[in-house]
Amino acid sequence: MPNTVSPKPSAPPVPLAEVGQYSWGLTLVFVLASTCWVLLPYTGDMFAALVFLMAIVLAGTRWNRGPVLMMAVVSALVWNYFFIPPQFTLHIDKPQDMVMFSLFFIVALSMGHLITRLRAREAALAQHHQEREHLLAEKHRAELLAESERLHRTLLDSVAHELKTPIAIIRTALDGLGQENPYAREIDTANRRLQRIVENFLEMTRVESEALEPQPDWCEIGDVLHAATKPIQNELAAHALRITGTADMPLLKIDSRLLAQVLGNLLHNATRYAPAGTEIEIHAALADGALELRVRDHGPGLRLGAEDQLFEKFYRAPDSPAGGTGLGLAIARGLMRAMKGDIEAHTHPEGGAEFVLHLPVKTRTAA
Amino acid sequence: MSKALIIDDEQQMRRLLRMVLESRGYEVCEAADGQVGLQEAAFHRPDVVLLDLGLPGMNGIEVLKRLREWSDVPVLILSVRDQETIKVEALENGADDYVTKPFGTAELLARLTVIQRRRFTRQSAEIVVDALKLDLLHHEASLNEAPLKLTPTEFALLKVLAEHAGRIVTQNQIIRQVWAGQASDPSEGLRVHINHLRKKLGDTGPRIVNEPGIGYRLEE
Known part of the structure; x- marks a missing residue:
């Protein structure tokens, strides 16, 4: 027989607290009945009825519906049996006692019922209130998050402004000096390098803050390549760029700006590692609903085992030329993943x- | 002599731009914030405005909108922000072109020249961009004096680009003028027709250059 244990279907168990309430209810009725019994010669049977009613009302404010109704029934019977003449029978002689008994029974039952219902409503209200508090807290937290995101962006914008403004001023001033002065040329080279570093840091922050949302639109691969190569045309001038596979490529729905930035970073990397005069190749292909772009240089290649490390932030190959931030490839990978793609190296x-x-x-074929 | 108004909160930037522009024969006035900038524009009636987007207080876009309420002076946006959405917002609110700081002086001056020229076009039914001629009266185009066969959409598209020759035109501006809400995916249609136009213009005509996330520029 397979060793399976199936839970027995059962009615919801009576909670332990309620069992306690039943026995306390019975005890209470017994104690009150005894007291009233002793006092009966002085007070009369109506006194006992009022005491029982009070007990039921009090019980109703604390206990569940079951024990309270039980109390109502038991005390009605006890009152009838011990207090209403003729005593020690459930029989009632006088019509007014009959009416009193019926009234007692009805009042006791409705009291118990009403009071427990009131408490149930209170509990529901309290729960509703709690849920509302919870929702409000949740909303508050979301607002805080959005606010911190906004602050983050504002901060990033203002840092970008502060860092780029001096670079822009230096650039304009150097243009005014003219490029004939060799010292000015050195400053210009350093300033461009500084600009690249600042831009990389800002872009890395943007990629990591996940504030980056790709905005895909139809584009031509040629436009992407143009946008990628234009900002680094000076660096690329020392190399021959060979592009294949793009001639008959259909329109692509991608965020061309992000892809151009990835390609730009890869190409810039290639210009730094591959010796001047060597060829840099880009090959594009479409397969299985995916675009594949290969960027190959004719430099020394990658250190064995470092193919993955390359994409880590601040990773710098031991033999890499001075002047990199180790961010270009980390940004490239971050951008590719933001676009649901990926990048690898070998x-x-x-x-x-x-x-x-x-x-x-x-893709869409541009007929 | 052309009058230029510089609205930029960076004093050093204003000083440098003043030197650059004055050396090219511009008369220069300047403002450090948007409010003063608008007053200066009303008072001096400049021929061209250089507007920084990251101004304190009233931001550059707001200044541009206010300025456009009463003036069609050519406006060149200067901005360190390289986020495309801001540039597009500025262009669609009436800016004529933009340069991103840091910019080269040559690029800045070229842009200024192009956007100022816009005032003097549209006096004839012919648009000429280098070897390209568009006859608006007969809806005919020619390249190097040889007739260029264009579909009506291609002609309309090329007309928009040629009217703004040398200047950026946002994708939405092109779509609004050429398609006017007819096409289901106008962005796709735009690429297709740009593709055709490029093939027809070949290597001898002006080049249609794409600026990702912004739009197109017909380069002379």
Whole structure:
């Protein structure tokens, strides 16, 4: 027989507290009945009825409905049996006693019922209130988060402004000096490097803050490549750029600005590691609803085992030239993942580093 | 002599721009915030405005909107923000073009020249951009004196770009003028027709350059 245990279907068990309430109810009725019995010669049977009613009302304010109704029934019977003449029978002689008994029974039952209902409503209200408090707290927290996000962005904007303004001033002033002065040229080179570092730091912060939302739109791969290469045309001038596979590519629905930035970072990397005069190749292909872009240089290739580390923040290869921040590839990976794609790197079998971008895309043939 | 108004909160930037512009024969006035900028614009009636977007108090977009209520002076946006949405917002609120700080002086001056030229076009039914000619009267185009066969949509598209030759036109501006809400996915149609136009213009005509997230520029 398979060793399965199936829970027995059962009525919801009577809570332990309620069992206690039943026995306390019975005890209370017994104690009150005894007291009234002793006092009967002085007070009469109506006194006992009022005492029982009071007990039921008090019980109703604390106990559940079951024990209270039980008390109402038991005390009615006890009152009838011990107090209403003829005593020690459930029989009632006088019509007015009959009416009194019926009234007692009805009042006791409705008291118990009404009071427990009132308490149930109170409990429901309290729960409702609690839920509202909870909702309000939740809303408050969401507002706080949104506010902190907004502050973060404002801060980022103002830091960007503060860092880029001096760089812009230096650039304009240098243009005024002219490029004939070799010292001015050195300042210009350093200033561009500084600009690149600042932009990388800001972009990394943006990628990490997850404030980055890709905005896909139809675009042409040629436009992406143009946008990627234009800002680094000076660096690329020392290399021959060979682009294949883009000629008959359909329209792609992607965030072209982000993809251009990824490609720009990879190309800039290639210009730094591959010797001047070597070729940099970009190959584009579409397969299974995804765009694949390969960027290959003819430099020394990647250190074995470092293919993954490369994409970590601030990672710098031991033999890399001075002047990098170790952020370019981390940004590239962050951007690719934000677009639901990915990036990986390896050394090409025939030498040189090769980066492979993989990006799911919608396509449309531009007839 | 052209009059230029610089609205920028960075004193050093204003000083440098003044030097650059004065050396090119501009008469220059300046303002450190939007409020003063608007007053100066009303008082001096400049021929061109250089407007920084990141102004304290009234921001650049707001200044631009107020200015456009009564003036069609060419406006060049200067901004360190490289977020595309801000640039698009400025362009769609009446800015003529933008340069992103840090910018080269040559680029700045070229943009200024192009946006000032816009006032003097539209006096004939012909638009000429380098070797490209558009005859608006007969809806005909020619490249290097040879007729260029264009569909009506292509002609309308090229007309928008040529009217703004050298200046950026946002994707929405193009779509509004050429498609006017007819196409289901106008962005896709736009790319398709740009593609066709590029092939027809070939290497000898002006180039249609895309600026991702913003729009297109017909480069002379």
